[in-house]
Amino acid sequence: MESRGLVLVAEDDAAIAELVTLYLRRDGFGVRVESDGRAALAAARQVKPVAVILDIGLPLMDGIEVCRALRAEGDWTPVLFVTARDDEVDRVLGLELGADDYVTKPFSPRELVARVRTVLRRANGPGAAEVLQAGGTRLDLGARRVWTEAGEVALTSTEFDLLAYLMRRPGQVFERAQLLSAVWGYSAAAGTRTVDVHVAQLRAKLGAFSPIRTVRGVGYSAERQ
Ligand code: CA
Numbered sequence: 285m286e287s288r289g290l291v292l293v294a295e296d297d298a299a300i301a302e303l304v305t306l307y308l309r310r311d312g313f314g315v316r317v318e319s320d321g322r323a324a325l326a327a328a329r330q331v332k333p334v335a336v337i338l339d340i341g342l343p344l345m346d347g348i349e350v351c352r353a354l355r356a357e358g359d360w361t362p363v364l365f366v367t368a369r370d371d372e373v374d375r376v377l378g379l380e381l382g383a384d385d386y387v388t389k390p391f392s393p394r395e396l397v398a399r400v401r402t403v404l405r406r407a408n409g410p411g412a413a414e415v416l417q418a419g420g421t422r423l424d425l426g427a428r429r430v431w432t433e434a435g436e437v438a439l440t441s442t443e444f445d446l447l448a449y450l451m452r453r454p455g456q457v458f459e460r461a462q463l464l465s466a467v468w469g470y471s472a473a474a475g476t477r478t479v480d481v482h483v484a485q486l487r488a489k490l491g492a493f494s495p496i497r498t499v500r501g502v503g504y505s506a507e508r509q
Contacts, residue, residue: 289334290314294324307393312441321345335362362403416451419495432493450506459503
């Protein structure tokens with residue numbers, strides 16, 4: 285699976301850092317965790333993350349100082365602040381540090397990952413926004429989000445990649461081995477059951493709105509509309 289880039293997580297609460305790491309990895313991001321402000325600043329300079337999730341209450345150097353130091357160096361990497369107190373939010377937003385967004389503790393890790401995607405999309409500018417539609421399913425390639433007529437559907441990164449691959453080539457029929465290679469980067473020797481399992485998961489999540497057709501004896505295809 286193609287990685288979506290490395291995110292630096294600066295968080296001194298180990299349990300939160302672990303949870304955030306888990307969700308980011310699951311979403312295809314690489315993760316580097318630092319538990320104090322100075323180490324976070326050093327890591328940001330060293331590994332050049334695509335985004336930083338920055339807890340404000342960090343030891344040695346707080347999150348605001350870390351962000352200020354980066355900006356002073358001309359580093360405008362997207363920063364998503366994590367705050368434990370509502371009054372900190374005003375402070376962050378008033379500083380014009382180019383804080384791209386913030387979340388308040390306690391937050392849902394899924395929500396945090398969605399925010400990371402949003403700040404990255406904003407940072408990458410327009411152009412990635414392509415929306416595909418078929419069989420009652422709508423897929424936003426840039427935002428990596430999927431909706432059916434029943435509402436938004438949470439897909440794993442691989443499920444999304446598989447669905448996007450098929451929907452970008454409507455009507456075209458793919459053998460399992462082709463999908464395994466294109467979406468997973470695996471050779472068919474690894475076994476093509478993986479494809480069937482993921483198609484079954486997609487169908488379970490999309491329900492009656494799934495655009496995926498089984499072509500007997502061949503493989504899978506996405507409907508045209
Ligand atoms: Ca903290």
